[in-house]
Amino acid sequence: MRITRRLGLAAIARHPRTTPATSSRQPYAQAPRSSRAPAHAPLLSVVLPRFSRPSLCSTSPRTPPTSPSRSPRRSSRSPRRLPRLGRDLVPTAAAQLAVSVHEYLSGPLGPHRIYLALTDGPDGRTLHYAWNATTAAFDPAGPLTLDEAMGVYPFGMVMPLQDLIGIVRGHVQVWDVAGTTARFWNIGRPLDSLAYGLFAVYGEHQRPDLAARSYAYALAHLDAQPSR
Structure with a gap:
């Protein structure tokens, strides 16, 4: 069973009953690890810093x-x-x-x-x-x-x-x-x-x-x- 939160992308994985449930945080998106920079690399350099830190997302009414x-x-x-x-x-x-x-x-x-x-x-x-x-x-x-x-x-x-x-x-x-x-x-x-x-x-x-x-x-x- 896997749960995904829209903001923050926290995922909780369910383990067998003998193992306690654990949780972890993952960033919104991750840049590709290829040594060859993709064509959209300049865009990623702007977008990723914002979405990797959920606290920057506005929650103002x-x-x-x-x-x-x-x-x-x-x-x-x-x-x-x-x-x-x-x-x-x-x-x-x-x-x-x-x-x-x-x-x-x-x-x-x-x-x-x-x-x-x-x-x-x-x-x-x-x-x-x-x-x-x-x-x-x-x-x-x-x-x-x-x-x-x-x-x-x-x-x-x-x-x-x-x-x-x-x-x-x-x-x-x-x-x-x-x-x-x-x-x-x-x-x-x-x-x-x-x-x-x-x-x-x-x-x-x-x-x-x-x-x-x-x-x-x-x-x-x-x-x-x-x-x-």
Whole structure:
């Protein structure tokens, strides 16, 4: 069993039960070791230093800051949206695979199969949740580092709280977040990722109301064009 994290490319390999599970970090990409420099070597010299250090990748929220009247007190209410997200995840490939898995790196799994961390919450805190396969609800979970969470939960995602608020309010489209500020890991196929789960829940084919709202929001916030 091998798990690949989209940002950082941390891989965890499962060994036989007699051997404890181990983890290691690998860079995003590696330059070819051939003595003959490839034609794209100049490009690699620019790209590799950036992607070999995940800390350089921006995780700033894509959603504009909430208005002072909504922050931070109103923003702390956003976890109330999680019950619907938990239920909407049920028919996705990620949730279907999650409920079918009964053992993971640390041993037999309990009801919690999907980890969710919302960063930059009230007072700068990170909010931790775990999706319960028996209730389809996100229950509060103990704080974990990203590497620890990958070793405990077979599925997970980490994103700024502000971006989740932006998605459910229609201020930003889900793909603007899923491919940038959000981090995912999963077992199984790439299509079993929670990134595709979010597309299934919040994509414009499923929520055309959010898509229409996001377009209206973007148009309303376009910078004025300079006069000629």
